[in-house]
Amino acid sequence: MLGVVLEQAHPLRLREISEHPRSSGFPPHHPVMHSFLGAPIVVRGRVFGRLYLSEKEGGAEFSEGDERIAMMLAAQAGVAIESVFLYDEVQARGVELGRRLAQLGSLELVARMLLTEDSSIGDVLEYAVEQARFLTGGTMATLMVLDEATGELVIRHAVGGEGAASLVGVRLEPRTSKSHFVMLRRDAELVPDLASDREINEGVRHLLGNPADGAFAPLLVRHRPIGALAVYGSSEGRPFTDDDLSVLQILANQAAIALENDRLTFLLRNLAVLEERERISKELHDGVIQSIYSVGLNLQGALSLMGTQPDRGARRIEEAIAELDNVVRDVRNYIFELRPRLVEERGLEAAIVELVRELEVNTTAHATVELAPRAGQVLPRQQEAHVIQIVREVLSNIARHAQPSVVSVKVEQRGGFFSLVIEDDGLGFDPSKVSRGHGLSNVEARVEALGGVLEILPRAGGGTRHSVRVPLPAEETF
Incomplete structure (x- = not known):
């Protein structure tokens, strides 16, 4: 009889249990029952159990009103059961969401480490x-x-x-x-x-x-x-x-x-x-x-x-x-x-000073350096490496070809630009006519990589003026 309520998912009300076709008696030592009222516990179309009553007081049959009350109680039981399932599901989804967020965070960090x-x-x-x-x-x-x-x-x-x-x-x-x-x-x-x-x-x-x-x-x-x-x-x-x-x-x-x-x-x-x-x-x-x-x-x-x-x-x-x-x-x-790799490891300011010192050691020229405060802190590391190589190439060309007596290197910031100016009083040259070797081409390529502007002009009084201007982020001033 109890199986009928689960299978049909409908209430079942009987005056006498033994008269139902599915009645099969009672287990040993089970009290005999006559009247019966069963109500299925249904949650979203799925039967989770049943609520049943028997032996109405006074030997009377369960009424339609009793059936409505039983169905109401079964519905409330269903709501309670559904709440438990929903709570467990929310908890499980929260745990899974935490795992997924941890996975995404870890994968993103590995990707950043690669870059x-x-x-x-x-x-x-x-x-x-x-x-x-x-x-x-x-x-x-x-x-x-x-x-x-x-x-x-x-x-x-x-x-x-x-x-x-x-x-x-x-x-x-x-x-x-x-x-x-x-x-x-x-x-x-x-x-x-x-x-x-x-x-x-x-x-x-x-x-x-x-x-x-x-x-x-x-x-x-x-x-x-x-x-x-x-x-x-x-x-x-x-x-x-x-x-x-x-x-x-x-x-x-x-x-x-x-x-x-x-x-x-x-x-x-x-x-x-x-x-x-x-x-x-x-x-x-x-x-x-x-x-x-x-x-x-x-x-x-x-x-x-x-x-x-x-x-x-x-x-x-x-x-x-x-x-x-x-x-x-x-x-x-x-x-x-x-020497470039050796000096690059020391930072921009120390590298420029070292390159100028090397120029003085290997030539008869007198060289000076003027560095603005924080000059070695405003450019990213990769851009600093480009600037160091530019200084190296320009000073190398001056040492080999210009025969200067005075060389000056100046680093400063003007109007949102990083500025590098290298001047010498040597022989000078016309960049539009001179044969382009690897050195000058490398300088031009590095300035282009920096997004900057290179100017090579005659210097007043003789010699050459190399000027490099690189745009800085708005907050980078020194």
């Missing part, structure tokens, strides 16, 4: 691994990088668990771990039971404390696998989910970008070194070596003249000495040009 110069590759990867563990609810996490020479995976970072630290540096031979196969298949994977998966490396699992389950995501660069990110041992009483796998893959993608950026930066630095070596080699060959060869010829000629024409031989020797002085000056200039 800032202050974060090293180690910092980015370490943070990505820790966030992979935290956001997926895992107890441990590892990041492995492919050694392309051997095909081995090298565990570069490991967090969580007592054995995590001992895993760093461990090398896994090709096709000996789950991470290898996930990487080769280029597809993330959930593993509910690590112990039963044949691709799992048991040695690693043992060092991690024999976790029960795991999730693995490949590190891909333009579909080329370079490593894998893995989490182990789900916590919080729930297994890893597809959502966890999606978060893990996003973090793996960010780690892959960080590794690829680091690789490309390394290659660019090597390329810059090679280009610099090629330039110096060419200039040494075309300049210093040719000059030394010419000195050698002069000295040979002088030697042959010393017996018959000593005066001419002496003049040849004097010419050779003068040429050697030029060679020494050129070599000093090359050394001067090799």
Whole structure:
């Protein structure tokens, strides 16, 4: 009889229970009942239970009024039940929303770390691994990088668990771990039971404390696998989910970008070194070596003249000495040009002072520097590097070609612009007619990168005036 109320979801009122077709008697020791009133407890079309009464006082049958009261009480019970379910759902959604916000915040922070110069590759990867563990609810996490020479995976970072630290540096031979196969298949994977998966490396699992389950995501660069990110041992009483796998893959993608950026930066630095070596080699060959060869010829000629024409031989020797002085000056200039990275590390003000000091050491010119207060604080670090290189190029050109006796460098702010002015009283030149080597072209390119304006004009009284103006943010004045 009770099942009829649940199945039909309608009230049931009987004068005598035993007369209903579905009546099957009573369990042993259950008191006999005659009259019956049952009302379903319904919430949004779903039956959650029933409210029933029997044996109305006085042996009378339950009335329609009794039925309405029972239905009202059942409806109130339904409201209470629905409130409990809604409260639990709101609580669960609040927890899930908190998880999602934490995931978004962590992913955004990893992305920002990729874009800032202050974060090293180690910092980015370490943070990505820790966030992979935290956001997926895992107890441990590892990041492995492919050694392309051997095909081995090298565990570069490991967090969580007592054995995590001992895993760093461990090398896994090709096709000996789950991470290898996930990487080769280029597809993330959930593993509910690590112990039963044949691709799992048991040695690693043992060092991690024999976790029960795991999730693995490949590190891909333009579909080329370079490593894998893995989490182990789900916590919080729930297994890893597809959502966890999606978060893990996003973090793996960010780690892959960080590794690829680091690789490309390394290659660019090597390329810059090679280009610099090629330039110096060419200039040494075309300049210093040719000059030394010419000195050698002069000295040979002088030697042959010393017996018959000593005066001419002496003049040849004097010419050779003068040429050697030029060679020494050129070599000093090359050394001067090799200093940019050293001075850049000291900041803008110290770098300019150092470059001017080098100019004085390597030439006979008297040089002065005038720096406005906070001159080294108004430009971003990258723009400072451009300014330092501009100063280096201009002073290098002055030392090599201008033959100045006085050089001045002035840095100030005028009308919202950073201003750099370098003047010399040397030979001067017409920038529209002079042959453009790498130096002047580099200066123009750097000024353009700064969004500034370069002017090269004759200086009153002789020489050249180099002027660079770079726009500053409105609040940057000094």
